Amino acid sequence: xxxxxxxxxxxxxxxxxxxxxxxxxxxxxxxxxxxxxxxxxxxxxxxxxxxxxxxxxxxxxxxxxxxxxxxxxxxxxxxxxxxxxxxxxxxxxxxxxxxxxxxxxxxxxxxxxxxxxxxxxxxxxxxxxxxxxxxxxxxxxxxxxxxxxxxxxxxxxxxxxxxxxxxxxxxxxxxxxxxxxxxxxxxxxxxxxxxxxxxxxxxxxxxxxxxxxxxxxxxxxxxxxxxxxxxxxxxxxxxxxxxxxxxxxxxxxxxxxxxxxxxxxxxxxxxxxxxxxxxxxxxxxxxxxxxxxxxxxxxxxxxxxxxxxxxxxxxxxxxxxxxxxxxxxxxxxxxxxxxxxxxxxxxxxxxxxxxxxxxxxxxxxxxxxxxxxxxxxxxxxxxxxxxxxxxxxxxxxxxxxxxxxxxxxxxxxxxxxxxxxxxxxxxxxxxxxxxxxxxxxxxxxxxxxxxxxxxxxxxxxxxxxxxxxxxxxxxxxxxxxxxxxxxxxxxxxxxxxxxxxxxxxxx
Ligand SMILES: Nc1ncnc2c1ncn2[C@@H]1O[C@H](COP(=O)(O)OP(=O)(O)O)[C@@H](O)[C@H]1O
Ligand SMILES: [Mg+2]
Numbered sequence: 357x358x359x360x361x362x363x364x365x366x367x368x369x370x371x372x373x374x375x376x377x378x379x380x381x382x383x384x385x386x387x388x389x390x391x392x393x394x395x396x397x398x399x400x401x402x403x404x405x406x407x408x409x410x411x412x413x414x415x416x417x418x419x420x421x422x423x424x425x426x427x428x429x430x431x432x433x434x435x436x437x438x439x440x441x442x443x444x445x446x447x448x449x450x451x452x453x454x455x456x457x458x459x460x461x462x463x464x465x466x467x468x469x470x471x472x473x474x475x476x477x478x479x480x481x482x483x484x485x486x487x488x489x490x491x492x493x494x495x496x497x498x499x500x501x502x503x504x505x506x507x508x509x510x511x512x513x514x515x516x517x518x519x520x521x522x523x524x525x526x527x528x529x530x531x532x533x534x535x536x537x538x539x540x541x542x543x544x545x546x547x548x549x550x551x552x553x554x555x556x557x558x559x560x561x562x563x564x565x566x567x568x569x570x571x572x573x574x575x576x577x578x579x580x581x582x583x584x585x586x587x588x589x590x591x592x593x594x595x596x597x598x599x600x601x602x603x604x605x606x607x608x609x610x611x612x613x614x615x616x617x618x619x620x621x622x623x624x625x626x627x628x629x630x631x632x633x634x635x636x637x638x639x640x641x642x643x644x645x646x647x648x649x650x651x652x653x654x655x656x657x658x659x660x661x662x663x664x665x666x667x668x669x670x671x672x673x674x675x676x677x678x679x680x681x682x683x684x685x686x687x688x689x690x691x692x693x694x695x696x697x698x699x700x701x702x703x704x705x706x707x708x709x710x711x712x713x714x715x716x717x718x719x720x721x722x723x724x725x726x727x728x729x730x731x732x733x734x735x736x737x738x739x740x741x742x743x744x745x746x747x748x749x750x751x752x753x754x755x756x757x758x759x760x761x762x763x764x765x766x767x768x769x770x771x772x773x774x775x776x777x778x779x780x781x782x783x784x785x786x787x788x789x790x791x792x793x794x795x796x797x798x799x800x801x802x803x804x805x806x807x808x809x810x811x812x813x814x815x816x817x818x819x820x821x822x823x824x825x826x827x828x829x830x831x832x833x834x835x836x837x838x839x840x841x842x843x844x845x846x847x848x849x850x851x852x853x854x855x856x857x858x859x860x861x862x863x
Contacts, residue, residue, distance in 0.1 A: 359384045359419055359546050360405075360515060366413030367400055370748030373570045374400040375411070380565055380572070382515065387537060387547045389557045389578070391590055392567035393790045394760035395745050398550045399441070401567070402517050406438040407431040437508030438517040441761075442696070443500050445492045451475075452488040455507045478509050482539050483532070498529040505536070515546040522551060523761065523788035526646045527816070534560050552590070552790040554583035566590055591792060599799065599824070602806040604637025606826065609669075610779050610810040611657065616666035618652055618834075626652045628834040630666070634779065639801055639811040641825030641842075643818060644854055646784075649834040650814045651693060654783045657812070658690035659683045670779065684713055687778030691768055691785050693814075695761070699768045702757040706746060707735040709756050710771050738770035743796065762793025769800055780804060783814045798824060818850070832856050 360382040367375040375397045382388045390398050403409045405416065407425030416423050418434055425431045428438070445454050456471050472488050479485055484502040492500060501521060508516055522530045537547055537560060551557060557564055558578060565575040566589045574589045611634040619625040627649050634640045644650055655661035657668065659680040668676045675683060684690075692698035700709050711720050711731060719730040735752030738744065744766045746754040756764055765785065773780060782801065786794040801811045801824055815821050821828055822842065829839040830853040838853045852862060 357384070357420075358382060361417040362401070362405065362414065363417070364414040365401060365404060365411050365416075367397075367404060367409060367411050369400075370750075372748060375404070376570045378414070378567065378570075378572045380575075382546050382548060384514075384546050385541055385544045386562045387541050387549060387560055389561035389564040390548055390550045390567065391552060391557060391564055391586060393552065393590060393792050394762040395569075396567040396590075397570040398567055399519055402438060402519060402548065402550065405431070406436060406517060432508075432511050432513065435512065435514040436517070437511060437513035437515070439501065439504040439508065439519065439521060441519045441523065442757075443504055445500055445503060447493040448491065450489050450491055451486050451495075451503050451506075454492060454503060455488075455510050459511075475506060475510065478506055482509070483536050497524045498526075498533070501525070501533070502536075514544075515548065516540065517548045517550075519550045520552075520761075520788065521549065522553065522556060530556070554586050557586060558583060568592055587791060590790075599802040600806070601802065604805065604808060606635040606638045608636045609633050610636045610671060611812075612667075612669040613657075614667040614669070616653075616656060616668065617664050618656065618661060619664045624834070625664075626834050627656065627663075630836055632829060632836055632839070634810045634812055636778075636810055637805060637808045638826040639805045639813055639824050641821035641828040642812060642814040642831055643821045643828055643850060644814075644816070644831035646816050648831045650831055651783060652834075653831070654690065654692070654781045654812070654814060657779075657781050658688060660690075681713075685776070687776050689772040689774070689777045689780045691765075691772055691780065691782040693783035693785075693787065695764055695768060700756050700764055703755060705750075705753045705755050706739070706744065706759075706767055707731050707752040709767050710735050710738055710752075713771060738767070742766040742770045744770070760793075762789045762796075765789060765793065765797060769797065773800065773804065777804070777809060779810045779812070781812045781814070784816065785813070786815070786817070786820060794820075818847075822847075830854055 358381040362378065362380040365375050365378040366373065378401055380401065392398050400409065404411045407427045407430050423434060446457065452472055452475060455475055456466060459466060475488050484506055486495070486499050486502050492503065505516070521533065525533060540547060549560065561578045563575060563577055564586065566573045566586065568590060613630050613632045616627055616630040617625050618627040630653065642650055652661060656663055659678060663676060667674055670688065696702060701712065711734065714720060720727055732752055739746065739751060745763050746752070747758055756767060786797050789797065798820065801813060804811055813821065813824060825842055827839060827841050828845060830837050830850065832854065833856065837858065849862065
């Protein structure tokens with residue numbers, strides 16, 4: 357029996373359907389995947405179920421009874437919980453306080469001690485270990501996610517909605533997270549998981565519903581389908597994986613790192629004597645498991661992080677003392693792996709985010725006055741060039757927080773990559789993006805390279821690295837442990853290097 361039936365759900369924003377006649381059913385003890393490209397309407401559908409939006413059309417049946425939720429409070433009271441893409445925890449408060457927040461009703465005295473005990477029991481039971489007394493601000497994203505799930509479980513939900521939960525996780529964290537989901541399933545919970553990663557759908561879900569352009573395209577039993585079929589339903593077209601790779605010279609050095617070391621106190625250096633050069637007209641892929649110094653390396657080049665030792669030569673000049681702004685103006689672009697921390701100001705709109713690097717310059721600022729027309733035109737150009745999907749008729753005035761990850765990433769690319777760009781450092785630029793957006797972003801790197809510019813592509817996704825790079829460097833433990841031309845690479849060796857096995861040890 358289905359615990360949830362959504363029938364003919366319809367929802368319009370500014371006259372445009374975000375959801376149109378969508379049906380979705382979920383059974384008890386089922387993990388149901390909701391698949392679709394950015395903008396397909398997944399979050400909207402779940403926000404309707406969770407009482408955040410009310411549907412314009414359609415009906416929702418929960419445990420056989422028709423329901424009308426007017427707020428998440430109503431949904432939670434009936435046993436439906438949701439973990440959003442962007443968490444809603446209070447940073448300054450502890451884990452326990454976040455979990456019990458809002459439960460302390462008038463006239464009720466909440467016993468913190470027993471609350472802590474039940475939280476610890478829950479955590480233990482489902483493998484969601486976190487320290488109840490830790491502050492949210494001290495926790496990693498993965499840990500914060502556990503708190504969000506615990507918060508829902510603590511409220512006795514029976515259906516858990518997870519909106520792109522793995523977008524923020526490393527592959528290893530994802531594995532662990534999936535084992536938690538399997539435990540929940542075994543205990544009879546129903547789970548709706550939004551994702552666009554076929555491999556994840558195949559490994560975790562029982563059934564999958566595919567949305568495209570606000571409509572339900574198909575629902576399938578996972579074991580009867582395969583990634584190719586899912587992908588075809590999702591995008592409704594065949595993807596072209598072949599890039600046009602132009603012959604480039606790759607003779608002149610754009611960037612040369614000599615003996616770069618970053619070390620704090622007596623700790624192990626985060627970057628340890630890095631020697632590396634990047635040529636004009638090449639994509640240098642940096643492979644490696646997350647956390648082996650890739651982020652630090654990117655920051656050193658962008659000017660965000662100081663080096664303890666070494667030299668950074670860019671177009672023949674020593675730039676270690678240059679500020680971030682100066683480096684950007686001289687053509688160094690940086691795409692951070694954390695779109696929300698370093699990339700965008702979420703409360704600002706597209707127009708504003710696009711000029712963050714140059715708001716104090718002509719044509720955007722003249723005689724101390726912002727030039728609205730120039731700012732608007734700049735946004736219009738970017739929206740067109742990068743196919744940025746904004747909402748309804750707000751266009752450049754859409755706050756970026758309302759946009760999908762893929763579209764947010766496109767805003768960053770449009771801002772960072774200018775006609776002056778000569779060297780682009782991109783850290784995990786496609787993480788969390790759907791296939792369509794991923795392909796778009798990859799094409800941007802290839803175009804830059806074909807124009808004779810240099811791209812340093814840091815990615816934990818080996819497929820991406822192999823698809824795009826001219827040469828591949830591997831990082832492990834703050835060191836470059838190998839650099840090879842793509843044609844000469846043996847995948848097995850690459851995997852071993854990434855796992856910390858040295859070339860000597862391989863012999
Ligand atoms: N609050 C909103 N106001 C206006 N448009 C919205 C709002 N929320 C979503 N949309 C639009 O509805 C469509 C579906 O969005 P969404 O449900 O977020 O897609 P998904 O989660 O599949 O990426 C998009 O075109 C999006 O711009
Ligand atoms: Mg969404």
